[in-house]
Amino acid sequence: MPTLTDVDIWPLLGLRISVSDVELSAVDDRTALDLGRLAASGIHGNALPFTTPWSRGSDVEVARNVYRHHSGLRTTLSPEAWSLEFAARLDHTLIGVQALEANDFATNRSAESMSWLGLQWQGRGIGTLLRIAVLTFAFEGLGAARVTTRAWSDNVASSAVSRKLGYVADGEASQDREGVPTVLRHYRLDRATWEARPAELRPHVLMEGLGPVRRWLGLD
Numbered sequence: 001m002p003t004l005t006d007v008d009i010w011p012l013l014g015l016r017i018s019v020s021d022v023e024l025s026a027v028d029d030r031t032a033l034d035l036g037r038l039a040a041s042g043i044h045g046n047a048l049p050f051t052t053p054w055s056r057g058s059d060v061e062v063a064r065n066v067y068r069h070h071s072g073l074r075t076t077l078s079p080e081a082w083s084l085e086f087a088a089r090l091d092h093t094l095i096g097v098q099a100l101e102a103n104d105f106a107t108n109r110s111a112e113s114m115s116w117l118g119l120q121w122q123g124r125g126i127g128t129l130l131r132i133a134v135l136t137f138a139f140e141g142l143g144a145a146r147v148t149t150r151a152w153s154d155n156v157a158s159s160a161v162s163r164k165l166g167y168v169a170d171g172e173a174s175q176d177r178e179g180v181p182t183v184l185r186h187y188r189l190d191r192a193t194w195e196a197r198p199a200e201l202r203p204h205v206l207m208e209g210l211g212p213v214r215r216w217l218g219l220d
Helices: 031-040 057-076 126-141 158-165 190-197 211-217
Strands: 018-019 022-026 081-090 093-103 108-118 146-152 168-177 180-190 207-208
Touching: 018 126, 018 211, 022 126, 031 093, 057 081, 081 126, 093 126, 108 126, 126 158, 126 190, 126 207, 126 211, 146 158, 158 168, 158 180, 180 190
Parallel strands: 108 146
Antiparallel strands: 018 022, 018 207, 022 081, 081 093, 093 108, 146 180, 168 180
16 A cells, blocks of 8 residues: 655645745644744734734734634635635745635635735835746646735725736725724736736746645645
8 A cells, every 4th residue: 555645645745936045835733833923923013914903912912813723724625615815935034925715706706815924124125026926827837717816095005016916906894993993995806817917927937846736625
């Protein structure tokens, strides 16, 4: 009887998505602990960029929130509902998370992206590279028809990346953010717009280990 490999058991462990000097890979227990430390060191200013306040609290509380979140994802992922959160590294240094999640993806071919970076790597164009990597994975790797994202109205950097990559506004609504009504903006990017993007937004993206992930998600 053949020995089961790590990838046989958890196909995400074999997936690598790289563009330029940035790489996305699966989050294991050790990486989840390191991401917790990174988040605890600071990932935003006073304004909360997320729709849930997981980055609030003491250093230990924030780090635990991150670790528990990533540990929990492995118990809930299924072909019908999944959240794929990748550790982002720049020249092998852990810098943040880039995620893609979906419900009933095999039917509706729609997914949503989200991300966060440590403060010291923000404002350097890295967020654009990460988004290109995950959009390539979504459209070319998984066969998405559209990818959406969201950002609070004062999250200028996130909205700028979305517009740069061709997302269009897809509505907005006022929601409670830590007791303050704040506008949450929705953006949508369809396959045709993605495929028509200009040459400067077409860096080479390498995807390794895609086949086992597609089969695991029921896409083959």
